Amino acid sequence: MRLILIDSLRENRSNFYPLVLGRPIWELRCGISSLADKLVAKINPDEIAYFVPDYMAAYYKTQVEKPVNDVTTLAGDDLLLLDPSVKAVDFDVAATGPSEIGINEQGQVLYARISEKDVDGLKAADIEQFVASAKASLPNVKCRLSCWEYTWDLVLANAEEVTSEFAALGQHGLEGDVEEPLAIRGSKKDIYVAPGARIHPMVTLDAEHGPIYVNEGAEIHPFSRVEGPCYIGKNSLLLGAKCREGNSIGDFCRVGGEVEESIIHGYSNKYHDGFLGHSYVGEWVNLGALTTNSDLKNDYSNVSVMLDGRRSVDTGSTKVGSLIGDHAKTSIGTLLNTGSYVGAMALVMATGKPLPKHIPSFGWFIEGNVTKGFGKGRLYETAKTAMSRRGCQWSERTEAMWDAVFEITSPVRKAAIKKGRRRLSM
Amino acid sequence: MATVEERVKAITAQKLGVDDIKLEDSFTADLGAESVDSIELVAMFEEEFGIEMDEDAALAVQTVGDAITFIANVCKEQGVEIEQ
Numbered sequence: 001m002r003l004i005l006i007d008s009l010r011e012n013r014s015n016f017y018p019l020v021l022g023r024p025i026w027e028l029r030c031g032i033s034s035l036a037d038k039l040v041a042k043i044n045p046d047e048i049a050y051f052v053p054d055y056m057a058a059y060y061k062t063q064v065e066k067p068v069n070d071v072t073t074l075a076g077d078d079l080l081l082l083d084p085s086v087k088a089v090d091f092d093v094a095a096t097g098p099s100e101i102g103i104n105e106q107g108q109v110l111y112a113r114i115s116e117k118d119v120d121g122l123k124a125a126d127i128e129q130f131v132a133s134a135k136a137s138l139p140n141v142k143c144r145l146s147c148w149e150y151t152w153d154l155v156l157a158n159a160e161e162v163t164s165e166f167a168a169l170g171q172h173g174l175e176g177d178v179e180e181p182l183a184i185r186g187s188k189k190d191i192y193v194a195p196g197a198r199i200h201p202m203v204t205l206d207a208e209h210g211p212i213y214v215n216e217g218a219e220i221h222p223f224s225r226v227e228g229p230c231y232i233g234k235n236s237l238l239l240g241a242k243c244r245e246g247n248s249i250g251d252f253c254r255v256g257g258e259v260e261e262s263i264i265h266g267y268s269n270k271y272h273d274g275f276l277g278h279s280y281v282g283e284w285v286n287l288g289a290l291t292t293n294s295d296l297k298n299d300y301s302n303v304s305v306m307l308d309g310r311r312s313v314d315t316g317s318t319k320v321g322s323l324i325g326d327h328a329k330t331s332i333g334t335l336l337n338t339g340s341y342v343g344a345m346a347l348v349m350a351t352g353k354p355l356p357k358h359i360p361s362f363g364w365f366i367e368g369n370v371t372k373g374f375g376k377g378r379l380y381e382t383a384k385t386a387m388s389r390r391g392c393q394w395s396e397r398t399e400a401m402w403d404a405v406f407e408i409t410s411p412v413r414k415a416a417i418k419k420g421r422r423r424l425s426m
Numbered sequence: 427m428a429t430v431e432e433r434v435k436a437i438t439a440q441k442l443g444v445d446d447i448k449l450e451d452s453f454t455a456d457l458g459a460e461s462v463d464s465i466e467l468v469a470m471f472e473e474e475f476g477i478e479m480d481e482d483a484a485l486a487v488q489t490v491g492d493a494i495t496f497i498a499n500v501c502k503e504q505g506v507e508i509e510q
Contacts, residue, residue, distance in 0.1 A: 349462070371466065410474075
Protein backbone atom coordinates (compact mmCIF):
# COMPACT_ATOMS: atom_id res chain seq x y z
CA MET A 1 0.00 0.00 0.00
CA ARG A 2 1.26 3.42 -0.91
CA LEU A 3 0.44 6.40 1.27
CA ILE A 4 0.01 9.62 -0.68
CA LEU A 5 0.12 12.79 1.40
CA ILE A 6 -1.51 15.72 -0.34
CA ASP A 7 -1.10 19.29 0.81
CA SER A 8 -3.89 19.91 0.96
CA LEU A 9 -7.04 18.07 0.03
CA ARG A 10 -9.13 20.57 1.96
CA GLU A 11 -7.47 23.67 0.51
CA ASN A 12 -7.10 25.08 3.99
CA ARG A 13 -3.37 25.62 3.99
CA SER A 14 -3.63 29.34 4.74
CA ASN A 15 -4.93 28.30 8.17
CA PHE A 16 -1.35 27.24 8.84
CA TYR A 17 0.33 30.38 7.52
CA PRO A 18 3.01 31.62 7.93
CA LEU A 19 4.52 28.27 8.92
CA VAL A 20 3.56 26.41 5.75
CA LEU A 21 4.67 29.06 3.29
CA GLY A 22 7.99 27.23 3.00
CA ARG A 23 7.01 23.65 3.86
CA PRO A 24 4.11 21.24 3.43
CA ILE A 25 1.62 20.94 6.27
CA TRP A 26 2.90 17.49 7.28
CA GLU A 27 6.30 18.94 8.17
CA LEU A 28 4.70 20.86 11.04
CA ARG A 29 5.69 19.49 14.39
CA CYS A 30 3.75 18.58 17.49
CA GLY A 31 5.31 16.79 20.42
CA ILE A 32 8.42 14.89 19.45
CA SER A 33 7.68 14.30 15.77
CA SER A 34 6.17 15.85 12.65
CA LEU A 35 2.61 15.26 11.45
CA ALA A 36 4.02 13.08 8.66
CA ASP A 37 5.96 10.94 11.14
CA LYS A 38 2.78 10.38 13.13
CA LEU A 39 0.70 9.40 10.10
CA VAL A 40 3.38 7.05 8.78
CA ALA A 41 3.78 5.44 12.20
CA LYS A 42 0.02 4.95 12.44
CA ILE A 43 -0.61 3.68 8.91
CA ASN A 44 2.66 1.84 8.30
CA PRO A 45 2.60 2.03 4.50
CA ASP A 46 4.94 0.11 2.19
CA GLU A 47 5.71 3.28 0.29
CA ILE A 48 5.05 6.99 0.57
CA ALA A 49 4.74 9.80 -1.97
CA TYR A 50 4.02 13.50 -1.63
CA PHE A 51 2.03 16.11 -3.50
CA VAL A 52 2.89 19.68 -2.53
CA PRO A 53 1.94 23.06 -4.03
CA ASP A 54 3.77 23.43 -7.35
CA TYR A 55 5.85 26.39 -6.21
CA MET A 56 7.62 24.37 -3.51
CA ALA A 57 7.95 21.07 -5.39
CA ALA A 58 11.47 21.61 -6.76
CA TYR A 59 12.72 22.70 -3.34
CA TYR A 60 10.95 19.91 -1.46
CA LYS A 61 12.51 17.33 -3.75
CA THR A 62 15.85 18.34 -2.25
CA GLN A 63 14.52 17.75 1.26
CA VAL A 64 13.11 14.22 0.95
CA GLU A 65 14.11 11.06 -0.82
CA LYS A 66 10.56 10.02 -1.71
CA PRO A 67 8.67 10.99 -4.88
CA VAL A 68 7.26 14.51 -4.94
CA ASN A 69 4.45 15.58 -7.33
CA ASP A 70 5.03 12.46 -9.40
CA VAL A 71 1.77 11.30 -11.00
CA THR A 72 3.27 7.89 -11.77
CA THR A 73 2.91 7.16 -8.04
CA LEU A 74 -0.88 7.24 -8.58
CA ALA A 75 -0.83 3.75 -10.11
CA GLY A 76 0.55 0.26 -9.59
CA ASP A 77 -0.47 -0.26 -5.97
CA ASP A 78 -3.30 0.11 -3.49
CA LEU A 79 -3.39 3.79 -2.59
CA LEU A 80 -4.34 5.76 0.47
CA LEU A 81 -4.55 9.45 -0.31
CA LEU A 82 -4.67 11.48 2.86
CA ASP A 83 -5.05 15.06 3.98
CA PRO A 84 -2.13 15.67 6.38
CA SER A 85 -4.25 17.68 8.78
CA VAL A 86 -6.08 14.48 9.77
CA LYS A 87 -4.99 13.62 13.31
CA ALA A 88 -3.04 10.36 13.23
CA VAL A 89 -4.17 9.36 16.69
CA ASP A 90 -7.82 9.34 15.59
CA PHE A 91 -7.32 7.83 12.13
CA ASP A 92 -9.22 4.56 12.41
CA VAL A 93 -9.71 3.73 8.73
CA ALA A 94 -8.24 0.46 7.47
CA ALA A 95 -5.38 1.31 5.14
CA THR A 96 -6.42 -1.31 2.62
CA GLY A 97 -9.83 -2.55 1.55
CA PRO A 98 -12.52 -1.71 -0.95
CA SER A 99 -12.25 1.72 -2.52
CA GLU A 100 -13.94 4.54 -0.64
CA ILE A 101 -13.67 8.28 -0.41
CA GLY A 102 -13.92 9.74 3.09
CA ILE A 103 -15.88 13.00 3.09
CA ASN A 104 -16.39 15.29 6.05
CA GLU A 105 -19.57 17.19 6.88
CA GLN A 106 -18.49 20.07 4.65
CA GLY A 107 -18.15 17.73 1.69
CA GLN A 108 -14.35 17.91 1.72
CA VAL A 109 -12.24 14.86 0.96
CA LEU A 110 -10.18 13.78 3.96
CA TYR A 111 -8.94 10.51 2.51
CA ALA A 112 -9.32 8.37 -0.57
CA ARG A 113 -8.68 4.67 -0.28
CA ILE A 114 -8.35 3.30 -3.78
CA SER A 115 -7.67 -0.34 -4.50
CA GLU A 116 -5.26 -1.07 -7.31
CA LYS A 117 -7.96 -2.51 -9.56
CA ASP A 118 -9.88 0.79 -9.47
CA VAL A 119 -6.90 3.04 -10.17
CA ASP A 120 -6.83 2.44 -13.93
CA GLY A 121 -10.30 3.88 -14.41
CA LEU A 122 -9.35 7.26 -12.93
CA LYS A 123 -8.02 10.31 -14.72
CA ALA A 124 -4.57 11.21 -13.49
CA ALA A 125 -3.21 14.16 -15.47
CA ASP A 126 -2.60 15.85 -12.14
CA ILE A 127 -3.43 15.19 -8.50
CA GLU A 128 -6.45 17.50 -8.45
CA GLN A 129 -8.00 15.69 -11.42
CA PHE A 130 -7.18 12.33 -9.86
CA VAL A 131 -8.93 13.18 -6.59
CA ALA A 132 -11.93 14.72 -8.38
CA SER A 133 -12.20 11.64 -10.59
CA ALA A 134 -12.03 9.32 -7.58
CA LYS A 135 -14.63 11.35 -5.71
CA ALA A 136 -16.98 11.25 -8.70
CA SER A 137 -16.67 7.56 -9.52
CA LEU A 138 -15.96 5.69 -6.27
CA PRO A 139 -18.21 5.21 -3.22
CA ASN A 140 -18.27 8.25 -0.91
CA VAL A 141 -18.61 7.70 2.83
CA LYS A 142 -19.28 10.26 5.53
CA CYS A 143 -16.53 10.40 8.11
CA ARG A 144 -15.84 12.34 11.27
CA LEU A 145 -12.08 12.21 11.50
CA SER A 146 -10.67 14.91 13.72
CA CYS A 147 -8.27 17.33 12.06
CA TRP A 148 -5.74 19.98 12.95
CA GLU A 149 -7.49 23.18 11.90
CA TYR A 150 -4.99 25.88 12.77
CA THR A 151 -1.37 26.15 13.84
CA TRP A 152 -2.32 26.99 17.41
CA ASP A 153 -4.06 23.61 17.69
CA LEU A 154 -0.59 22.05 17.52
CA VAL A 155 0.75 24.38 20.19
CA LEU A 156 -2.14 23.66 22.51
CA ALA A 157 -1.76 19.90 22.05
CA ASN A 158 2.02 19.87 22.33
CA ALA A 159 2.42 18.94 26.00
CA GLU A 160 0.06 16.00 25.71
CA GLU A 161 1.70 14.87 22.50
CA VAL A 162 5.21 14.93 24.04
CA THR A 163 3.90 12.81 26.90
CA SER A 164 2.25 10.19 24.68
CA GLU A 165 5.16 10.00 22.22
CA PHE A 166 7.66 9.68 25.07
CA ALA A 167 5.69 6.72 26.39
CA ALA A 168 5.50 5.17 22.92
CA LEU A 169 9.26 5.47 22.39
CA GLY A 170 9.89 3.68 25.68
CA GLN A 171 13.33 5.22 26.21
CA HIS A 172 14.55 6.44 29.56
CA GLY A 173 17.76 6.88 31.49
CA LEU A 174 20.79 9.16 31.47
CA GLU A 175 22.86 7.87 28.55
CA GLY A 176 24.54 11.18 27.80
CA ASP A 177 27.31 13.03 29.62
CA VAL A 178 25.80 14.30 32.87
CA GLU A 179 27.87 16.48 35.22
CA GLU A 180 26.98 16.72 38.89
CA PRO A 181 25.33 18.34 40.66
CA LEU A 182 22.19 17.57 38.70
CA ALA A 183 18.80 18.03 40.34
CA ILE A 184 16.14 15.63 39.20
CA ARG A 185 12.55 16.05 40.29
CA GLY A 186 10.00 13.33 39.62
CA SER A 187 10.88 9.89 38.39
CA LYS A 188 14.07 9.10 36.47
CA LYS A 189 11.90 6.87 34.31
CA ASP A 190 10.39 10.03 32.87
CA ILE A 191 13.74 11.38 31.69
CA TYR A 192 15.79 10.35 28.68
CA VAL A 193 19.14 11.94 27.94
CA ALA A 194 20.40 10.44 24.70
CA PRO A 195 24.01 9.43 24.04
CA GLY A 196 26.12 12.44 23.09
CA ALA A 197 23.90 14.90 24.95
CA ARG A 198 25.63 16.95 27.66
CA ILE A 199 24.07 18.19 30.87
CA HIS A 200 26.27 20.75 32.62
CA PRO A 201 26.36 21.10 36.43
CA MET A 202 23.60 23.00 38.23
CA VAL A 203 20.81 21.94 35.91
CA THR A 204 17.32 20.98 37.10
CA LEU A 205 15.32 18.40 35.20
CA ASP A 206 11.80 18.48 36.60
CA ALA A 207 9.82 15.52 35.32
CA GLU A 208 7.24 15.66 38.10
CA HIS A 209 4.46 16.70 35.72
CA GLY A 210 5.70 15.21 32.47
CA PRO A 211 8.59 13.51 30.69
CA ILE A 212 11.75 15.13 29.38
CA TYR A 213 13.53 13.91 26.24
CA VAL A 214 16.96 15.38 25.51
CA ASN A 215 18.11 14.18 22.11
CA GLU A 216 21.61 13.39 20.84
CA GLY A 217 24.16 16.17 20.92
CA ALA A 218 21.95 18.57 22.83
CA GLU A 219 23.66 20.59 25.52
CA ILE A 220 22.09 22.12 28.60
CA HIS A 221 24.11 24.87 30.23
CA PRO A 222 24.26 25.62 33.97
CA PHE A 223 21.26 27.12 35.74
CA SER A 224 18.80 25.85 33.16
CA ARG A 225 15.57 24.47 34.53
CA VAL A 226 13.67 22.10 32.26
CA GLU A 227 10.12 21.15 33.14
CA GLY A 228 8.37 18.24 31.46
CA PRO A 229 6.68 17.51 29.22
CA CYS A 230 9.56 18.73 27.06
CA TYR A 231 11.46 17.63 23.98
CA ILE A 232 14.89 19.08 23.14
CA GLY A 233 16.12 18.31 19.63
CA LYS A 234 19.48 17.13 18.42
CA ASN A 235 22.42 19.47 18.91
CA SER A 236 20.34 22.23 20.47
CA LEU A 237 21.66 24.39 23.27
CA LEU A 238 19.79 25.60 26.33
CA LEU A 239 21.57 28.60 27.78
CA GLY A 240 20.47 29.00 31.37
CA ALA A 241 16.93 28.74 30.11
CA LYS A 242 13.79 28.61 32.17
CA CYS A 243 12.21 25.96 30.00
CA ARG A 244 8.69 25.66 31.32
CA GLU A 245 6.31 22.78 30.55
CA GLY A 246 5.08 21.83 27.10
CA ASN A 247 7.98 22.80 24.85
CA SER A 248 9.29 21.12 21.72
CA ILE A 249 12.57 22.50 20.50
CA GLY A 250 13.90 21.37 17.13
CA ASP A 251 17.45 20.51 16.12
CA PHE A 252 20.34 23.00 16.23
CA CYS A 253 18.43 25.68 18.19
CA ARG A 254 19.87 28.10 20.75
CA VAL A 255 17.38 28.82 23.49
CA GLY A 256 17.63 31.07 26.53
CA GLY A 257 15.23 33.11 28.63
CA GLU A 258 11.78 31.79 29.52
CA VAL A 259 9.94 29.51 27.11
CA GLU A 260 6.59 27.89 27.81
CA GLU A 261 4.29 25.59 25.79
CA SER A 262 5.97 26.47 22.51
CA ILE A 263 7.11 24.68 19.39
CA ILE A 264 10.34 25.79 17.75
CA HIS A 265 11.58 24.35 14.47
CA GLY A 266 15.24 23.68 13.80
CA TYR A 267 18.03 26.24 13.47
CA SER A 268 16.20 29.00 15.31
CA ASN A 269 17.68 31.20 17.98
CA LYS A 270 16.21 32.75 21.06
CA TYR A 271 19.57 33.11 22.72
CA HIS A 272 18.80 35.74 25.32
CA ASP A 273 16.31 36.63 28.03
CA GLY A 274 12.69 37.35 27.14
CA PHE A 275 9.48 35.32 27.29
CA LEU A 276 8.12 33.09 24.56
CA GLY A 277 4.83 31.42 25.41
CA HIS A 278 2.23 29.35 23.53
CA SER A 279 3.99 30.17 20.30
CA TYR A 280 4.97 28.39 17.11
CA VAL A 281 8.34 29.45 15.69
CA GLY A 282 9.61 28.40 12.26
CA GLU A 283 13.13 27.64 11.02
CA TRP A 284 16.05 30.07 10.92
CA VAL A 285 14.25 32.56 13.14
CA ASN A 286 16.24 34.91 15.33
CA LEU A 287 14.51 36.52 18.28
CA GLY A 288 16.59 39.40 19.58
CA ALA A 289 17.41 39.84 23.24
CA LEU A 290 14.38 40.63 25.40
CA THR A 291 11.93 39.79 22.66
CA THR A 292 8.80 38.96 24.62
CA ASN A 293 5.37 37.84 23.57
CA SER A 294 2.05 37.99 25.36
CA ASP A 295 0.05 34.75 25.41
CA LEU A 296 -2.79 35.85 27.68
CA LYS A 297 -5.02 38.89 27.46
CA ASN A 298 -5.58 41.08 30.48
CA ASP A 299 -9.30 40.33 30.45
CA TYR A 300 -8.77 36.57 30.00
CA SER A 301 -10.92 36.55 26.89
CA ASN A 302 -10.21 34.34 23.87
CA VAL A 303 -7.19 35.28 21.80
CA SER A 304 -7.78 36.14 18.15
CA VAL A 305 -5.23 35.95 15.34
CA MET A 306 -5.19 37.85 12.02
CA LEU A 307 -3.96 35.30 9.51
CA ASP A 308 -4.64 37.40 6.42
CA GLY A 309 -3.95 40.85 7.86
CA ARG A 310 -7.63 41.78 7.79
CA ARG A 311 -10.00 39.44 9.59
CA SER A 312 -9.50 38.10 13.10
CA VAL A 313 -9.96 34.41 13.79
CA ASP A 314 -11.15 33.54 17.29
CA THR A 315 -8.81 30.80 18.48
CA GLY A 316 -11.29 29.64 21.13
CA SER A 317 -8.44 29.66 23.61
CA THR A 318 -7.36 32.15 26.26
CA LYS A 319 -3.72 31.14 25.73
CA VAL A 320 -2.19 31.75 22.33
CA GLY A 321 1.13 33.49 21.75
CA SER A 322 2.80 34.24 18.42
CA LEU A 323 3.07 32.52 15.06
CA ILE A 324 6.49 33.34 13.66
CA GLY A 325 7.43 32.37 10.11
CA ASP A 326 10.72 31.00 8.80
CA HIS A 327 13.67 33.41 8.62
CA ALA A 328 11.83 36.11 10.60
CA LYS A 329 14.04 38.34 12.73
CA THR A 330 13.15 40.55 15.68
CA SER A 331 15.27 43.29 17.18
CA ILE A 332 16.15 43.63 20.83
CA GLY A 333 13.24 44.56 23.03
CA THR A 334 10.52 43.49 20.61
CA LEU A 335 7.10 43.20 22.26
CA LEU A 336 4.68 40.90 20.49
CA ASN A 337 0.99 41.28 21.25
CA THR A 338 -1.25 38.32 22.19
CA GLY A 339 -1.94 36.23 19.09
CA SER A 340 0.64 37.93 16.88
CA TYR A 341 1.44 36.86 13.34
CA VAL A 342 4.97 37.54 12.16
CA GLY A 343 5.33 36.54 8.53
CA ALA A 344 8.13 34.55 6.97
CA MET A 345 11.22 36.62 6.17
CA ALA A 346 9.76 39.54 8.13
CA LEU A 347 12.18 41.87 9.82
CA VAL A 348 10.92 43.58 12.94
CA MET A 349 12.38 46.54 14.79
CA ALA A 350 11.01 47.24 18.24
CA THR A 351 9.00 50.37 18.89
CA GLY A 352 8.84 50.18 22.67
CA LYS A 353 5.15 49.32 22.39
CA PRO A 354 3.42 46.05 21.53
CA LEU A 355 3.53 45.59 17.77
CA PRO A 356 0.55 45.35 15.43
CA LYS A 357 -0.83 41.83 15.44
CA HIS A 358 -0.01 41.12 11.81
CA ILE A 359 3.42 41.74 10.26
CA PRO A 360 3.28 40.46 6.67
CA SER A 361 5.85 38.13 5.17
CA PHE A 362 8.88 39.96 3.73
CA GLY A 363 7.71 43.12 5.51
CA TRP A 364 10.28 45.37 7.15
CA PHE A 365 8.58 46.74 10.25
CA ILE A 366 10.44 49.92 11.03
CA GLU A 367 9.52 52.86 13.28
CA GLY A 368 6.02 51.47 13.72
CA ASN A 369 5.26 50.97 10.02
CA VAL A 370 5.47 48.13 7.54
CA THR A 371 7.82 49.16 4.73
CA LYS A 372 9.51 47.55 1.75
CA GLY A 373 12.76 48.13 3.59
CA PHE A 374 15.81 47.08 1.65
CA GLY A 375 13.76 44.49 -0.22
CA LYS A 376 13.88 40.74 -0.44
CA GLY A 377 17.41 40.66 -1.86
CA ARG A 378 18.85 41.89 1.42
CA LEU A 379 16.70 39.38 3.35
CA TYR A 380 18.05 36.59 1.16
CA GLU A 381 21.62 37.71 1.82
CA THR A 382 20.95 37.54 5.57
CA ALA A 383 19.36 34.11 5.21
CA LYS A 384 22.36 32.85 3.22
CA THR A 385 24.73 34.13 5.89
CA ALA A 386 22.72 32.57 8.72
CA MET A 387 22.57 29.23 6.91
CA SER A 388 26.23 29.15 5.95
CA ARG A 389 27.16 29.70 9.61
CA ARG A 390 25.51 26.34 10.34
CA GLY A 391 26.90 24.58 7.29
CA CYS A 392 23.63 24.74 5.33
CA GLN A 393 23.19 25.95 1.79
CA TRP A 394 20.79 28.41 0.25
CA SER A 395 20.20 26.95 -3.20
CA GLU A 396 18.65 28.29 -6.39
CA ARG A 397 15.64 26.11 -5.62
CA THR A 398 15.37 27.64 -2.15
CA GLU A 399 15.40 31.10 -3.68
CA ALA A 400 12.87 30.19 -6.36
CA MET A 401 10.49 28.92 -3.69
CA TRP A 402 10.83 32.08 -1.60
CA ASP A 403 10.39 34.21 -4.74
CA ALA A 404 7.06 32.45 -5.20
CA VAL A 405 6.17 33.06 -1.55
CA PHE A 406 7.04 36.73 -2.07
CA GLU A 407 4.46 36.89 -4.86
CA ILE A 408 1.83 34.88 -2.96
CA THR A 409 2.11 37.18 0.04
CA SER A 410 2.35 40.37 -2.01
CA PRO A 411 -1.27 41.61 -1.74
CA VAL A 412 -1.32 41.49 2.07
CA ARG A 413 2.12 43.10 2.27
CA LYS A 414 1.25 45.85 -0.22
CA ALA A 415 -1.86 46.76 1.77
CA ALA A 416 0.21 47.02 4.96
CA ILE A 417 2.91 49.08 3.22
CA LYS A 418 0.29 51.46 1.83
CA LYS A 419 -1.15 51.93 5.30
CA GLY A 420 2.35 52.59 6.62
CA ARG A 421 3.12 55.17 3.93
CA ARG A 422 -0.04 57.09 4.72
CA ARG A 423 0.89 57.15 8.37
CA LEU A 424 4.41 58.37 7.55
CA SER A 425 3.09 61.26 5.47
CA MET A 426 0.69 62.50 8.12
CA MET B 427 1.94 72.55 -8.18
CA ALA B 428 5.35 72.56 -6.48
CA THR B 429 8.29 71.21 -8.47
CA VAL B 430 9.84 67.80 -7.87
CA GLU B 431 12.82 69.54 -6.30
CA GLU B 432 10.66 71.51 -3.88
CA ARG B 433 8.66 68.45 -2.90
CA VAL B 434 11.75 66.25 -2.40
CA LYS B 435 13.44 68.93 -0.32
CA ALA B 436 10.31 69.49 1.80
CA ILE B 437 9.96 65.80 2.62
CA THR B 438 13.66 65.44 3.33
CA ALA B 439 13.56 68.45 5.65
CA GLN B 440 10.49 67.08 7.42
CA LYS B 441 11.93 63.60 7.89
CA LEU B 442 15.52 64.48 8.77
CA GLY B 443 14.85 67.78 10.55
CA VAL B 444 17.35 69.76 8.45
CA ASP B 445 17.18 73.14 6.65
CA ASP B 446 19.04 74.61 3.73
CA ILE B 447 19.21 71.42 1.70
CA LYS B 448 21.47 71.56 -1.37
CA LEU B 449 21.29 69.38 -4.46
CA GLU B 450 24.76 68.02 -3.86
CA ASP B 451 23.99 67.02 -0.25
CA SER B 452 24.46 63.34 0.50
CA PHE B 453 21.55 61.91 2.49
CA THR B 454 23.90 60.03 4.79
CA ALA B 455 27.15 62.03 4.93
CA ASP B 456 25.67 65.56 4.90
CA LEU B 457 22.10 65.19 6.16
CA GLY B 458 22.71 62.44 8.73
CA ALA B 459 20.24 59.89 7.41
CA GLU B 460 20.52 56.46 9.05
CA SER B 461 19.54 53.37 7.09
CA VAL B 462 16.13 53.39 8.78
CA ASP B 463 15.62 57.03 7.68
CA SER B 464 16.43 56.06 4.09
CA ILE B 465 13.77 53.37 4.12
CA GLU B 466 11.22 55.81 5.48
CA LEU B 467 12.21 58.50 2.96
CA VAL B 468 11.61 56.05 0.12
CA ALA B 469 8.18 55.26 1.56
CA MET B 470 7.37 58.98 1.96
CA PHE B 471 8.47 59.79 -1.61
CA GLU B 472 6.33 56.95 -2.93
CA GLU B 473 3.31 58.29 -1.07
CA GLU B 474 3.99 61.90 -2.06
CA PHE B 475 4.34 61.16 -5.77
CA GLY B 476 2.01 58.14 -5.98
CA ILE B 477 4.74 55.95 -7.46
CA GLU B 478 6.36 52.57 -6.82
CA MET B 479 10.14 52.57 -6.68
CA ASP B 480 12.43 49.58 -6.92
CA GLU B 481 13.89 49.48 -3.42
CA ASP B 482 17.43 48.51 -4.46
CA ALA B 483 17.61 51.28 -7.05
CA ALA B 484 16.00 53.85 -4.77
CA LEU B 485 18.27 53.07 -1.85
CA ALA B 486 21.33 53.28 -4.07
CA VAL B 487 20.64 56.99 -4.66
CA GLN B 488 23.20 59.08 -2.77
CA THR B 489 22.38 62.76 -3.12
CA VAL B 490 19.31 64.97 -3.09
CA GLY B 491 19.93 65.95 -6.71
CA ASP B 492 20.14 62.32 -7.77
CA ALA B 493 16.92 61.60 -5.88
CA ILE B 494 15.12 64.36 -7.79
CA THR B 495 16.31 62.96 -11.12
CA PHE B 496 15.48 59.40 -10.09
CA ILE B 497 11.99 60.30 -8.92
CA ALA B 498 11.29 62.40 -12.02
CA ASN B 499 12.28 59.43 -14.20
CA VAL B 500 10.09 57.00 -12.23
CA CYS B 501 7.16 59.45 -12.48
CA LYS B 502 7.67 59.61 -16.25
CA GLU B 503 7.85 55.81 -16.53
CA GLN B 504 4.72 55.36 -14.47
CA GLY B 505 2.76 58.14 -16.17
CA VAL B 506 2.57 60.40 -13.13
CA GLU B 507 2.29 64.12 -13.91
CA ILE B 508 4.87 66.34 -12.25
CA GLU B 509 6.13 69.92 -12.35
CA GLN B 510 9.80 69.88 -13.36
